[in-house]
Structures are given as C-alpha cells and as structure tokens.
Amino acid sequence: MIYSPLSKITLEGREFLVKRDDLIDPYLAGNKYRKLYTLLQTPSTTYNRLISYGGTQSNAMLALAALCQKKGWSFIYYTKKLSTTQKDEPTGNYADALKLGMQHREIENDFYKEFIASLRLHVDEKTCFVDQGGATKEAQQGLHVLAQEIQQQSKNLHIKAVATPSGTGTTALFLAIALPEYKVYTTPCIGDSLYLREQMRALADIPNNLIILEPTKKYHFAKPYREFYDIYRVLYRKGVEFDLLYAPAMWKALLEQTDEKIIYIHSGGVSGNKSMLARYEKKGFVKNCSKNS
Ligand SMILES: *Cc1c(COP(=O)(O)O)cnc(C)c1O
Numbered sequence: 445m446i447y448s449p450l451s452k453i454t455l456e457g458r459e460f461l462v463k464r465d466d467l468i469d470p471y472l473a474g475n476k477y478r479k480l481y482t483l484l485q486t487p488s489t490t491y492n493r494l495i496s497y498g499g500t501q502s503n504a505m506l507a508l509a510a511l512c513q514k515k516g517w518s519f520i521y522y523t524k525k526l527s528t529t530q531k532d533e534p535t536g537n538y539a540d541a542l543k544l545g546m547q548h549r550e551i552e553n554d555f556y557k558e559f560i561a562s563l564r565l566h567v568d569e570k571t572c573f574v575d576q577g578g579a580t581k582e583a584q585q586g587l588h589v590l591a592q593e594i595q596q597q598s599k600n601l602h603i604k605a606v607a608t609p610s611g612t613g614t615t616a617l618f619l620a621i622a623l624p625e626y627k628v629y630t631t632p633c634i635g636d637s638l639y640l641r642e643q644m645r646a647l648a649d650i651p652n653n654l655i656i657l658e659p660t661k662k663y664h665f666a667k668p669y670r671e672f673y674d675i676y677r678v679l680y681r682k683g684v685e686f687d688l689l690y691a692p693a694m695w696k697a698l699l700e701q702t703d704e705k706i707i708y709i710h711s712g713g714v715s716g717n718k719s720m721l722a723r724y725e726k727k728g729f730v731k732n733c734s735k736n737s
Pocket residue numbers: 474475476503504577609610611612613614615616687690691711712713714
C-alpha cells in the first residue's frame with residue numbers, strides 16, 4: 445500500500461507535519477478510512493448489505509456509502525426525522541451519500557433510541573451492522589496500519605508526538621495503543637473529557653501516552669464559531685483544508701497547550717465543509733467566500 449504523505453505547515457512560528465489521510469480518497473478518507481480498514485479488506489461476498497445509523501451530515505455515513513458502493517453491498521442508514529429543507533434540498537455529505545446509493549430511512553424521534561437498540565438484534569449473517577461513527581473494536585486494525593506508517597515515515601525526524609481530534613475517541617485511543625513510544629494528543633469535540641474517557645473505556649483501557657487536552661472554552665458540537673472559522677482560514681491559506689467540526693478545536697488546543705514538534709493526523713471530513721460553510725455564511729462569519737481570498 446502507498447503511504448499517505450506528510451506535509452509541512454508553519455503556524456505561529458512553529459513547524460508542524462500533517463499526515464495527509466485526507467488525500468486517500470474523495471469520500472472514504474481520513475480516520476473513517478482507517479476505522480473501516482478491516483471492512484474494506486473483507487471479501488465482498490461476506491455480506492450483501494450494511495446497516496448503520498446516526499447524523500444526516502455524518503462523515504462516517506458518507507464513508508460507509510462509498511465503502512458499500514465499492515463492495516456492491518446495499519447500504520441502509522437510519523436517522524431521526526429530517527427537516528423539510530434537508531429533505532427538499534439535500535446538501536453536503538447527505539446528498540453525496542444518496543448519490544452513492546445510500547437508502548435513507550427516517551425514524552420518528554420518539555422511537556429512535558428504542559428502534560436503534562432493537563436493530564442490532566435483528567441482523568442476519570449477511571448483514572453487517574456498524575455503530576454510529578464506526579466506534580467498534582474492529583477499528584483497531586486500521587489504526588495499527590496508520591501507526592506503522594507513522595513509525596516508518598518519522599524514523600529520522602526526532603518527533604515524539606502526534607495529534608488527532610476526538611468524537612467517539614476510537615481513533616485517538618487505538619492510535620495511542622499502537623504507538624506506545626509517542627505521545628498522542630487529542631481533545632474532545634463532542635461532550636467533555638469525562639464523556640470522552642467513558643466512550644474510550646468501553647473499547648479498551650486508556651494508555652498513559654494518550655493525553656486529552658481540555659478545551660479552554662466550551663464548544664457545542666457542529667455549531668459555528670468565529671475562532672473556528674479563523675483557524676480554518678489560516679490553515680487553508682497555508683495550503684491544507686481541514687474540516688470545520690473537529691480540526692479547529694484540536695489546532696487551538698495544540699497552539700495553546702503544547703510546544704513540541706507534532707505530527708497532526710488529518711482526520712478527513714473536508715467533504716462536510718460545503719454544508720458547514722453555508723451555515724458560517726448565514727451567521728455572517730464568512731466575509732468573502734471565494735477560495736483564494
Ligand atoms: C469522525 C471524525 C472524527 C472523530 O473520530 P473518532 O474516532 O470518533 O474520535 C474526527 N475528525 C473527523 C474529520 C471525523 O470525521
């Protein structure tokens with residue numbers, strides 16, 4: 445396999461390296477590619493369909509849609525009820541996933557939790573069930589492969605720290621386990637550190653080299669923040685586009701709370717920016733939308 449490359453970025457006078465997992469594939473990239481690695485290696489005859497659930501603009505949803513298209517599996521995806529605008533004018537990851545063949549099913553909000561809980565009990569042997577965000581133990585193998593790439597590529601670089609933002613924490617946790625000689629920095633982008641630790645502990649013991657940086661301000665997931673947009677723009681001008689949901693909080697925490705040389709693992713998700721940028725524009729945070737301003 446070809447390794448994803450490393451790019452250099454200088455930010456506030458510090459040099460960072462970025463592991464460009466965003467370049468792996470237009471849809472199946474970033475940490476979703478790593479987390480779905482085992483499924484990607486699974487023979488297409490093993491299953492004939494895949495079931496998952498979660499948010500309607502989720503990066504995991506889009507990655508699963510791309511995976512199922514490659515495998516020839518049907519993809520059934522459950523969400524809560526869509527708003528009328530979302531339904532009438534599909535945008536972003538949702539529109540892309542539909543184009544890739546996703547069969548979307550809406551569940552009444554009142555029954556959603558119960559329905560999802562019962563879903564997994566009714567899968568047959570030809571159906572693959574994937575939890576929200578791909579938070580499963582099977583993600584471990586792909587992150588082990590990522591760790592090996594990092595070990596190879598940073599052999600003579602004298603870097604002993606990597607960083608990647610957390611939702612479920614699956615990526616950061618398994619990366620830290622596979623890279624015991626590195627510090628692995630992460631920060632919670634959904635909920636707080638306590639919640640993140642809880643999510644991680646459901647998968648494995650948290651190793652000592654995993655360092656959770658507490659955000660200096662409380663952010664709500666997927667809400668537009670001016671400082672998030674600002675850091676996104678700065679990084680964009682430096683030549684790398686990052687996602688607007690996770691990356692800004694990670695970069696902020698790294699700049700505020702660390703000082704060593706770090707390899708930032710790009711976690712992908714750039715495809716979701718179209719719909720996020722539209723929301724930033726609505727809020728008036730985007731002065732000039734043109735890409736090279
Ligand atoms: C899903 C996602 C994450 C969070 O990954 P976890 O393994 O759930 O912690 C981070 N960044 C991006 C861009 C993502 O799409």
